[in-house]
Amino acid sequence: MNPYTELLRLSPVGVLVLAQIILFVQDLVREDKRLSQYISAAALALTCLLSVYLASSGNTVSFANSTFVFNSLAYYFGVIFSLSALLVMLSAGSFLGRAEYAFEFSSLAILGVLGSFFVASSTNLVALFVVFEMATTATYGMVAYARRSKLSAEAAIKYFVVGAVSAGIIIYGISLIYIATGSVSISSVFSVTSQSSQLLDVGVILLIVGFGFKIAAFPFHMWLPDTYEGAPYPATTYLASVSKVMGFAALVRIFLVMGPAIYALGGLNWEVIFGLLSILTMTFGNLAALVQTSMKRMLAYSSIAMSGYMLIGLALGTSFSYAVLLYFMLTYAIAKAGSFIVAQFFESEHNAKSIDDYAWLARKSPLSAFSLTIMLLSLAGIPPLSVFVAKFFIFYASVQVGGYWILLAIAGVLNSALSLYYYARVIKNMYIGLAGESPPPQGPRLERIGYMIPILTCLVLTIALGLGEGTVIAVAKHAVTTLSATVF
């Protein structure tokens, strides 16, 4: 391969590494808060554009003895990671302005994206575990970023303990798979001896449990509401978008390649496990979100419910369902990051924390209230917005498979109807206020440009991805088929 082509294909991660070095130097010589925020935002934007180009043109390059292979799938995930982290960095301006130090946050965001990018590209379970931990460790630092706040410390401790336990479970699962198969590479061809096929099954179940903590599937979700609520807003946005998609990236990476062989050799019906987790997760997340009074907590529970819908894509295990899952993750990350950013804006501008505090906010900040409305409707599944399209296709995929799998579609549709209730409550409060309360006298205020850039980006993408779903799903389908066809 031409060295320049190779360089180009490694450039998305190269840009991030370079940005990290520049950030270190910048902090050493100038210690400029704004500058480190701009550097990281620029690097993430560049990575995003490069990944979009490389994902759509179907490139592949391997790195470090094929331990990491960057193909369309890795670039596709790279787009989601860098885009969501870019939104976080754009919206973090006022938070970092108040914080004592700003450089570490930008640095951790870059390192987290770098780790996640490598998770999506690793062809080896041990390598996947190490880069997964790298990305997770970056988020520990971000959750604990508001050092004076007790809530932030509590959130970080809860997250750290759960993260450490899940890391232990994952590494245990990997070692059992290694004992059973004699290999740690993620490949579609491997063999087990007849005595150790049960070891393989136990190892795979442990992997599902370990990564289940990260994506907050139902029995492993306990940490999520407290952590999301206690963490500073930019960290919450980062957790809900980059970190959650990374958990799915690891699962897709493993089960897309190894899944059929696991079923054939170990006899473990992992698809049924994912199906059960999916129904439990979406139902629990939605029921818990119904009774929340705090906006941040409501969004946290709704992100658990969204994990449930996305698990359908893994449960079906067809190449179409994986492609739809990829599209779903992109739309989810944007809509969720957008709603958290608007919530952050409303908290800093109007001191609005509970859902009741959102009364009449559409009169005060019409543009961001409108954006929040669109994004919440998208999450609830109202056509023609992007998350609706994703849900529609994922339910369609389960009907296509037929049999008992149709139950997943039925559960998903019922849950979507349920979720509309708590999303609509926020929208109602913003536009027509609380019962018996008159609208505030003051008119709309000028909305802060620092928040409006990421919010409007999310708004435009939420609408545009819904209308132009064909292109994205075609790229996703291409990414899935190239990966499942190639043997590493």
Added chain:
Amino acid sequence: MAYSEILFMFVAGVTIISALGVVVSKEIVRSAAYLILALVGVAAAFSLMDSLFMAMIQLLIYAGAVMVLFLFGVMLTRKEAPAKRRRLLSRTNLSYLILSVVLFFLVARSGLMDTSVLGGIPGPVSAIAPSLYTEFKGVLYALAGLLVTVGLGAIYIVKKEANEGKNA
């Protein structure tokens, strides 16, 4: 019952009892000492299972480096003054001597002994280095990234605030 099985039972028993000791004992230094014993027991179990490399890693990293870190932490956070100087021929020094002799023999023997390497086939310990630095070099790069991230996060969390130094 073969003598190796009896030996394994003994080692396992010692490990379990000292693990209980870690939890039960009231004084933190005593807990740490029990923990060393438990970790050495695990190392012995590894070596009985012909996994000499794992046994050495266990001894060097856990019983060695990690425990030194623990003891440092205990020493630095305890308020009372450290105990008086011990005699040269105390029981503690004797146990250090025994431990270092065991470690010395393990290191000296390691070049000759077979151990299970990655891939499941037993082979010489020296085969681990090439596989670590060629086949799995990507993992090594990833570890470098992990350490940078961990360092950055940890330093931020314990870093003094800019105006804290003036007040103190």
